[in-house]
Amino acid sequence: MSIVRMKRVKLLAMAEDREKLMRLLGRIGAVELSETAAEEETSQPVSTEADGLSEKLSAILSAESLARKYSKLKKGMFSPRVQITEKQLFSSELLESALSEAERINENAAELTSLQERRSKLMALSETFTPWKELELPLDTPQGKAFETFLCTVPAAVELPEIAAKAVAVDGCAEIYEVSADRELHYLFCVCHRASGEAVRDSLKELSAAIVRFGGIQKTAKEKIQEISDEISGIEKEIKKAEEGLAVTPEVYDLLLSAQDALSTSLSCERESEKGIATSRAFYIEGWFPEREEKMLAEVFETGKVAYEFSDPEEGDEPPTLTYNSRLIAPFEVVTNMYSAPAYRGIDPNPTMAPFFALFFGIMLSDAGYGLLLMLAGIFALAKLKPRGGFRQFMQLAIICGISTVIWGALFGGFFRDAIPSVYKLFTGKTLPFDLALWFNPTEDPMTMLIFSLVLGGVQIVAGMAVKAYMMIRDGEVWAAIFDIGFWWVAFAGAITCIFNSTVGLYILGAGALGLILTQGRAKKNIIMKFFSGLLSLYDVTGYFSDILSYSRLLALSLSTAVVATVINTMGMLTGPIGFFIVFLIGHVFNIAINLVGSFVHSARLQYVEYFGKFYESGGRPFAPLAIKTKNIDIIKEEN
Amino acid sequence: MEIYGTILALLGAALATFLPGMGSSKGVGIVGEAASGVVAEDPSKFGQTLLLQALPATQGIYGLLIGFLVLLKVGFVGGDAQIELTYVNGFYILLSCLPIAFVGYYSAIRQGRVAAAGIGVVAKRPEEVSKAMIYAAMVETYAVLALLVSFLMLNGIK
Structure with a gap:
């Protein structure tokens, strides 16, 4: 029920045992490493494999997100985590097979991208042939001894007869055929004398004509389009194959998740070990640990190949703060830590703060219905999501505050405020013959409440x-x-x-x-x-x-919850039974959301400003031990 | 005379609803604008920014609360008038609406600005969002006090 006493640990190991030692510390999860100053010229920063690991990790991460996108995995928020032993998790087989899977997936992804690029290029090419689809001549149009042919486009704004007239004015025998037209251009096929070809083209250019040349293409546009679309469908088959290559079985996906956790924990071990110092043969690091773990740590270090020394914090040391509280009080540590962790030599405010926080929260929300929902939401989240860390504490806090809210709701007679009397009146036309409040109703007797x-x-x-x-x-x-x-x-x-x-x-x-x-x-x-x-x-x-x-905000906020809830019920009453249900649902969801935030923030404020202001010494650094934290999987105890 | 009483009471209800409502709209709007910039960079911060955006919304609700209580009192919703609507009583009601009307308006805008600045905290140090929320809640204190006085005044009119 207080701030845990810390001790300093100094560890010295052979350089080759460094990784093993860090893994060990991670498994114990009871030592926070601190930056160790290099004192002598002989020591040097630790060289680690962190960069290599982070490269591997990013390969696995990209493979995992690709695999998730392309395979039909039935994995929601509620699916259970992979269970694995620590030995399996950090085994080189797991890492190697995951890496080879990742490599395969990433290669497939690269292949897929290049295929997709080729497809879009071909599609763009096919677009250029489309206007000439109706032309039954090869795109590189045939030329004769006395005549020549060419293709051109003219803006749609120019009328077709005008174009023809322009050409005929230069060469009396010139012929212009429209192959197709769209909103911007006429697509034209022109025939004229060889001698006057150049002159015809020049005169057409005065109408902003552009000459189109498909040099060397001896096929018609239709044939060409067909050819391209055949090629595209070939590519699409390959794309499909590549996409299938990206899809993985659930087992492989789990493997990727496990490897991701293994790599990220190894990486954090490596990064942490950079806090130590090294010589060519030895590795040295310092840290803090809770005093109560001393015996356990001594036993562990005794069996390992490591020299260790424990000592009490000295004057001027700033050990990290760890508060230790009963299971009922511990969830409230989130509230305190939002303000600031207590100073190491200060006092743990949680045991005295917790009852007030729960009490005030309950009074401000003050509705048994809302409290019940909050409590159930907390229980549901704990049971289904199995969260860890801060979120878990938050859900526990929700349950405790929910219980407090139910109690105050009962005392003040609020269950979705006046929902019970309202429904009773809606169906029977009479008012409820008794008062729900076990104590008093703050909206009717605000002075007592104040x-x-x-x-x-x-x-x-x-x-x-x-x-x-x-x-x-x-x-x-x-x-x-x-x-x-x-x-x-x-x-x-x-x-x-x-x-x-x-x-x-x-x-x-x-x-x-x-x-x-x-x-x-x-x-x-x-x-x-x-x-x-x-x-x-x-x-x-x-x-x-x-x-x-x-x-007095206790009164004001409980009034705000209660009166807005009454407004919702009254509006519902005006719309009849079905309308009542709809208004009730939407209105109360809104009211809960707004008042949850309000109740939390204002009860926190009362603690921070009014209560903590009286005594609290903040400014501690929360104890953050090196620990193997897995995001996707659960480590299970090894079976002997 | 009764008609003047009703007019004054309704004027009070209108003031209590629209002034804090305007303030909250402005406050929530300021935060929303700031929040969009952050969410454009990192959509996962939507939840935190939404929390901050909700804070200046309460003044509008406090105003609604008083407005509704006035309507209840003069019998516009839920049955008969609870008081005799004389000229004097109407004026009393109007007066009792003023604290939340004005403080609600002003504090919502100010709170909106604090919360909008808090969006910067979310952008840089998302784990410290609760501190930004507490800063915003400090502003709300005065709206809460005004609500309290409005409520007590209104409740005292017999």
Whole structure:
């Protein structure tokens, strides 16, 4: 239930055992390696195979994404992960077969790309022949002794008779035939005297004609198009074959996934080992580990070929922070870590923060129906997705907060707000004969709710101060705790007593204030300065006041959930039974989404600003041990 | 006189709905524009940016909430009027709508700007999105307080 004590470990191994050692550390997952400064000229940075590994990894990654695209794998979010032993995972057979599969797939992919390129080139070529399809002559048009023929295009804007007239004006015997036309061009076949060929062409060029030459093609356009389309269908067969080559069996796909994990963990081991230093024969690295793992680590290192040394952190060291909490509290570590991990020598805020967070979240969402959905969503995600790490903690948090929301929903009488009375009224026409709220309904009695919110705020503020007092006493500053916290508490107690008995209350309040005036200036040297800074410290009351008022958001956010839900139900009621169902569904989904975000953010804010502000020492670096983290597969224990 | 009471109350409901609504539209819009730029680079950040974009939407909802309560009070939805709609009561209702109307409008835009700046956090350090969300939530505090006062004022009109 606290911040775990860390110890430093120094490891020295033979250079050839480096990889083995790193793998071992990864398997244990309890040591965070730190950058080791090279002290002597004899040591050098560790040379690793990281670059080679990352090359292999990228080959596997591209093969995997291709294989996923082209094979029909029935793998969704919910399909179970591959189970494999560590020995199998890191075996060279697995890696080699995966690499050869990847190579095959990547080669096929390269082949596929070149085939696709060829196909599109041919298609473009075929396009150029299409307008001449109706011409029953070879594309390299026949030429005679006295006549010549040529092909040309003229913009569609020019009328056909105009073109013919232009040609005839130069050569009386010239003939122009339109082969085809589209929206832009006339495609023309022209015949004229050999002697006047050049002149005809020149005069046509005045109409922006372009002469088309298919030098050497002795086939008609139709034949040529047919030839190309035959070629294309041949290529398409090859493309299909290449695509089939990209498809893999589920076994091969799993192999690729496994190799991907094996390579990425090896890669991270290699990258981490770059933090160490080396000589030509030896490898040295330092790190941090939780004290409670000392015995286990010693046993492991004892059996391996490695020299080790454990030591306590020294002054000036900054060990990483690891908080250790019960299973109920641990999910709330996500909330704290979003703010910042606690400082190593600070205090773990999670155990005292967790109940408040869950409580406030429940009050703000305050609807048993919403809470139930949240809880079920969390349970479903945990059971089906089997998430790990932060997401897992988030889902656990969802379940706990969902339970809290259900409880508060029951106390405040909200199940999709007034859905039950509304449905009852819709079908029977009568109002529900009893009240659902176990305690009271905040929309009907907002003043009670406001006071309740502020009281809860006061409780959390006092709790925050109590933690601060604990920290002071722990550090031996008992008097400071009494002066800085105790006198404020006396003043608070006086203010509360005033509600019941103003005279007694004022005396207590005065005593507290006097104590503060006398002690808060104790750091100052001058007696007048002591008095004034003591007096000035009373100004802090505005801070406490605004902190407590900030908790009025508990009322405001619970109202916002409740009233918008009521609006949804009322609108649904106006549209009859079927309309009710539709409005209910869409409306409440919207309301849940908005208020989930709101409740989370605002309960977090109350912790960060109002609660943590009282005592929390942040700025720790979360403990990040080297561990074999697999994304796609589960490592199972080796069978002996 | 009753007609003036109704007119004033409805004016209040209208103000409480349209001013924060306008503010939220603007705030959500600013964040959306910034978010599109980030998502164009990395579509996987859609979820995080959407969270930030949703934050300035709440002022519009708070306004709707007060507007709806006014309509409930004057009997435009869900049965009879809960109060006598005199000129004075109508004016009371109008006054009670003002806090959320104005603070809602202004804070939604400001919150939108903070959230839009938070989109930059998502672009560079996506794991720190919650910090950007907390910054935006700090702005919302004042809309929450205004909502509270509007609600208490409205609730106090008998």
